[in-house]
Amino acid sequence: MKALLVESFQSVPKITQVTDPIAPEDGVVLKVKATGLCRSDWHGWMGHDSDIKLPHVPGHEFAGEIVEVGKEVKNWKIGERVTVPFVCACGICPTCQSGNQQICDNQFQPGFTHWGSFAEYVAVYRADTNLVALPDSVSFESAASLGCRFATSFRAIVAQGQVKGGEWVAIHGCGGVGLSAIMIASALGAKVIAVDISEVKLNLAQVAGASILLNGKLGDIASQIQELTKGGVHVSVDALGSRITCANSILSLRKRGKHIQVGLMAGTEENPPIPMHLVIAKELEILGSHGMQAYAYDDLMRMILQGKLNPEKLIGKRISLDDAVDELPRMDEFRDSGMSMINRF
Structure with a gap:
């Protein structure tokens, strides 16, 4: 063959x-x-x-x-x-x-x-x-x-994140995984914030269901999300897999929020620093989704x-x-x- x-x-x-x-x-x-x-x-x-x-x-x-x-x-x-x-x-x-x-x-x-x-x-x-x-x-x-991408995102949003209508969800990275997560969260009635450094991908994110688009090159993403949502998102997904997107995702959360790691962490990115003081102080959850x-x-x-x-x-x-x-x-x-x-x- x-x-x-x-x-x-x-x-x-x-x-x-x-x-x-x-x-x-x-x-x-x-x-x-x-x-x-x-x-x-x-x-x-x-x-x-x-x-x-x-x-x-x-x-x-x-x-x-x-x-x-x-x-x-x-x-x-x-x-x-x-x-x-x-x-x-x-x-x-x-x-x-x-x-x-x-x-x-x-x-x-x-x-x-x-x-x-x-x-x-x-x-x-x-x-x-x-x-x-x-x-x-x-x-x-x-x-x-x-x-891979859609099913992993489906489990991340539905089973791990347990996203409900009206909740705030942030998706960091609008490639195949991120766009899938946006479409799924939006279908469940969540208010979705999409983050990427590409305007083309942000436009696709809007088509997929994102209600707010943020360019990662412009300013402090976590602070912007905290302000827009008046305290942070309920669920945040690192759909790319980098130290920056992982940190931004965790920093975007409100108290008792859930960070879900979907993007693979490999090479120099495999052991990112985690703001553990916030995990404790806000009682955050750090979850993975693997298929x-x-x-x-x-x-x-x-x-x-x-x-x-x-x-x-x-x-x-x-x-x-x-x-x-x-x-x-x-x-x-x-x-x-x-x-x-x-x-x-």
Whole structure:
């Protein structure tokens, strides 16, 4: 099959032919119909993820059609349209049994621990635990856009933040994760403040549902938010993953507010200073969001089918697998607006 192959970290990947995957006994093989190009893929290409063994095929947010089924799979058949969470669970460890498959003790992640979806086909293990059925009205591109950024943001806003109508929410960083979080929080009736250093991305944030736009280059962002909200936001999300956005997010909170870290902290940014005196004095909560369980997709799909969420609006451009050779190494330049979606192989 045709695939994008990374042979060494931080070197230009190549398009080549590799061996087709075989369905695991408990899994399936999907024909990839769409797969998102995500900054997490860039982190992997940089060598920030110790799970990646070279040579490697990236790609972790995808949707497709089942073309092969393992003999132990009970609930799926060839021809069905599906997607998967980017964290795939074992379903049997204590963490999974507690309902938290998104942080499974024995997780596998296509595109990180295993070869991923920047290819014509991809294997998915433990299909009965991890596959998510796609309604006919949800396109492959919409489904692929859910896999990492949108689903992680959905869990951040709904499960971790428990955002309610009328609350103030700040989103720091308006890339794919940030725009997803803005759309979700707005759909729940929150008053959303979007922060970015790009006016183009702030305009997209307004389209996604943000009611206040702040340029991070202009002044003290945390102080501006504290003043605008008369005491701070209820929930603040670092959707980028930097020392500055993490600190601004925490400093933006009102008493008993919640900071949610979604943007990955890696390299020189991985251990940011935290204003712990405020965490204590204001009784703040510091939370993470790392993907979403397959069973939790029902609530997300329901909001999509009801027209409350439209993830396809967040796709900035559609590219080919060949285009990804140039696009992947440049993900940290933040040139693009919205998500990049590979839909031609």
